[in-house]
Amino acid sequence: MTEMLSVVDLHAEAGGREILKGVDLTVDQGETCVLFGPNGSGKSTLMSTIMGYSNITVTSGQIIFKGKDITDMPVDERAKLGIGMMMQRPPNIYGVKLGDLIRVASPQNGEAVLADADKFKMSGFLDREINVGFSGGEIKRSELLQLTAQKPEFILLDEPESGVDLENIDLIGNKVHDLLYDSACPGRGRHVSSLVITHTGQIMDYIGADKGYVMKNGRIQCRGNPLELLKEIKKNGYGECDACRMIRL
Amino acid sequence: MQDDKAVREALSKKGAYGADIDLDRYEEGSRDAEQISDLKDSKYSAYMEKVGVIADEMNRSGTLMFIDNAPSHCSSAVQEGLEMMPLSQALKVHDGLKDYMWKAVSPTKDKYTAKSYLEDSDGYFVRVKAGYHIKDPVQACMMLDTDRTIQNVHNIVIVEDGASLEMITGCSTSPHANDSLHVGVSEIYVGNDASLAFSMIHNWGKETGVRPRTGTVVGKNSAYTNNYVILNPVGTLQSFPSCTLDEGSSALYNTMCIAHEGSDIDTGGLVYLNGRGSSAQIMSRSISMGGHMCARGRLVGNAPEVKAHLECRSIIMKDGGSTSAVPELEAHVADVEMTHEAAVGKIAQDQIEYLMSRGLSEDEAVSMIVRGFLSGSINGLPAELQRELDEAISQANLGD
Numbered sequence: 001m002t003e004m005l006s007v008v009d010l011h012a013e014a015g016g017r018e019i020l021k022g023v024d025l026t027v028d029q030g031e032t033c034v035l036f037g038p039n040g041s042g043k044s045t046l047m048s049t050i051m052g053y054s055n056i057t058v059t060s061g062q063i064i065f066k067g068k069d070i071t072d073m074p075v076d077e078r079a080k081l082g083i084g085m086m087m088q089r090p091p092n093i094y095g096v097k098l099g100d101l102i103r104v105a106s107p108q109n110g111e112a113v114l115a116d117a118d119k120f121k122m123s124g125f126l127d128r129e130i131n132v133g134f135s136g137g138e139i140k141r142s143e144l145l146q147l148t149a150q151k152p153e154f155i156l157l158d159e160p161e162s163g164v165d166l167e168n169i170d171l172i173g174n175k176v177h178d179l180l181y182d183s184a185c186p187g188r189g190r191h192v193s194s195l196v197i198t199h200t201g202q203i204m205d206y207i208g209a210d211k212g213y214v215m216k217n218g219r220i221q222c223r224g225n226p227l228e229l230l231k232e233i234k235k236n237g238y239g240e241c242d243a244c245r246m247i248r249l
Numbered sequence: 250m251q252d253d254k255a256v257r258e259a260l261s262k263k264g265a266y267g268a269d270i271d272l273d274r275y276e277e278g279s280r281d282a283e284q285i286s287d288l289k290d291s292k293y294s295a296y297m298e299k300v301g302v303i304a305d306e307m308n309r310s311g312t313l314m315f316i317d318n319a320p321s322h323c324s325s326a327v328q329e330g331l332e333m334m335p336l337s338q339a340l341k342v343h344d345g346l347k348d349y350m351w352k353a354v355s356p357t358k359d360k361y362t363a364k365s366y367l368e369d370s371d372g373y374f375v376r377v378k379a380g381y382h383i384k385d386p387v388q389a390c391m392m393l394d395t396d397r398t399i400q401n402v403h404n405i406v407i408v409e410d411g412a413s414l415e416m417i418t419g420c421s422t423s424p425h426a427n428d429s430l431h432v433g434v435s436e437i438y439v440g441n442d443a444s445l446a447f448s449m450i451h452n453w454g455k456e457t458g459v460r461p462r463t464g465t466v467v468g469k470n471s472a473y474t475n476n477y478v479i480l481n482p483v484g485t486l487q488s489f490p491s492c493t494l495d496e497g498s499s500a501l502y503n504t505m506c507i508a509h510e511g512s513d514i515d516t517g518g519l520v521y522l523n524g525r526g527s528s529a530q531i532m533s534r535s536i537s538m539g540g541h542m543c544a545r546g547r548l549v550g551n552a553p554e555v556k557a558h559l560e561c562r563s564i565i566m567k568d569g570g571s572t573s574a575v576p577e578l579e580a581h582v583a584d585v586e587m588t589h590e591a592a593v594g595k596i597a598q599d600q601i602e603y604l605m606s607r608g609l610s611e612d613e614a615v616s617m618i619v620r621g622f623l624s625g626s627i628n629g630l631p632a633e634l635q636r637e638l639d640e641a642i643s644q645a646n647l648g649d
């Protein structure tokens with residue numbers, strides 16, 4: 001399989017502190033990879049670095065996407081290359097309506113997706129200022145609506161199910177599924193690659209997973225079968241990861 | 250009757266805010282203007298459109314146009330309850346109009362008002378009779394067309410009891426009249442159970458001086474909205490419109506400004522909440538592109554159950570200028586709820602990058618945020634104005 005994304009010995013700092021301390025990770029084309037790790041280990045920072053947010057400075061290492069070195073590429077060019085991100089805590093955009101952004105950002109599919117907004121329980125939010133006063137679940141659904149219009153080839157999903165109540169988890173799970181699978185052509189299977197941060201693994205019920213990574217203290221601690229990793233973490237917590245040398249990279 | 254001597258003395262009285270302007274630098278503006286019957290075909294139509302005045306008058310109840318100090322066009326769709334004409338003419342047909350002259354703005358306020366008073370300035374007169382709701386906006390255009398002159402106008406708007414009106418005024422300078430001065434006295438009267446949305450859109454020259462003086466008197470249970478928009482370069486502009494509210498009435502002041510390099514803008518709103526249960530909001534959104542910007546707001550609570558909020562937000566896009574927000578609250582009774590917020594800074598990078606992560610270029614992201622900042626989070630803009638504003642923002646050349 002060809003590599004979609006590869007992160008090579010990536011070091012990055014934010015707020016004057018080194019947060020990523022040599023991250024190595026690959027996502028192959030069509031692959032769904034999950035990323036586990038304790039709070040504060042640097043998972044969200046890694047995603048923001050891959051997306052290109054400038055509050056994080058890469059000090060060494062590389063990010064290769066579809067064979068291209070994108071380490072120094074501005075955010076919009078990464079988006080145009082096919083990277084999309086569901087942020088854990090997206091910023092409030094005062095004065096800009098959600099519907100307007102979708103229309104401007106996705107001239108081809110924007111309107112069609114907006115017409116479908118009720119399927120995301122978002123029709124009442126299109127005239128609202130983006131993220132302003134949105135609840136946890138509303139933020140997820142808004143991010144999903146935007147990504148559905150954007151149609152990225154590779155998606156970074158930062159805790160898609162966290163803060164979502166039971167009633168909405170199906171909706172989120174199914175919409176994430178739709179993003180990754182070509183529903184128009186079921187035979188084709190998965191066509192979009194992804195890296196997904198999850199604590200509970202719940203999202204895996206909807207999208208499966210091919211590979212799992214565990215991040216600790218700014219590094220990838222181990223990688224392996226995602227279900228087994230999850231079982232291990234649920235049983236022994238992340239402390240055991242230190243002891244486990246078998247699948248240590 | 251005013252004591253003319255006192256007014257003459259006021260001719261040397263500097264304005265409370267803003268740089269002093271030497272009135273002797275300018276000639277009197279002409280009291281003689283070409284009469285334009287079809288605005289579309291006039292050489293001014295492009296300037297008018299830039300300030301929200303629609304030349305073909307579609308979806309407008311009527312248009313009044315002044316060039317320098319003289320009326321040049323007045324037309325209105327047949328519309329019951331609406332009267333519009335030059336003030337000079339209105340004074341001849343309405344004896345009672347004298348009672349509205351210089352009641353909302355004092356002629357001795359400063360040299361600019363004194364000048365208008367002593368020159369007996371003409372201007373527009375718009376009146377909506379009691380009980381009439383005028384569907385489409387009335388528009389007025391003030392063209393400054395001669396360099397080194399003063400445009401000195403006196404406008405009166407009256408919306409009587411139970412009536413409503415939306416008014417759009419556009420002020421513009423011809424390119425060759427760059428170094429000129431606009432002094433406009435506007436007196437606005439809103440009766441009981443009435444509403445007026447008054448929007449002013451401006452497009453001056455890089456050296457134009459602007460010193461408007463606006464006073465509004467609002468009766469009981471009425472609503473007054475004042476939208477003030479200036480997105481293009483200006484020399485020096487200072488304006489601090491004031492309003493008094495009676496029982497149960499509300500005032501909303503929205504100011505949207507861009508201070509370009511070389512521009513000095515000092516504007517805002519002052520509301521006296523004199524009636525029980527009256528409310529006011531002063532919202533200012535400004536951007537400094539290297540110019541000087543001062544956003545003022547002052548709320549005075551003189552009656553119980555008053556609610557008022559003041560919000561000045563400013564984005565600095567370029568160094569070289571200065572930005573200040575001056576919010577003032579003053580209460581004379583205990584039972585009031587008055588708050589203010591002020592923020593000055595640059596656009597947050599994470600907001601720009603968030604939009605870029607959806608595929609917008611940096612310029613597109615910045616202009617979307619700026620547009621939203623200027624108008625999107627302000628409530629109560631008439632739909633018509635929102636469209637004009639979007640157009641003006643897209644023409645305002647926010648990039649380099």
Ligand SMILES: Nc1ncnc2c1ncn2[C@@H]1O[C@H](COP(=O)(O)OP(=O)(O)O)[C@@H](O)[C@H]1O
Nearest residue numbers: 014015019038039040041042043044045046055
């Ligand atoms: N902009 C920043 N400035 C300073 N510290 C930051 C910044 N962003 C993240 N951090 C810190 O980096 C560490 C990793 O954060 P994060 O990537 O959000 O962790 P995770 O997503 O794994 O919970 C945390 O200690 C966090 O406080």
Ligand SMILES: [Mg+2]
Nearest residue numbers: 043044045088
């Ligand atoms: Mg996180």
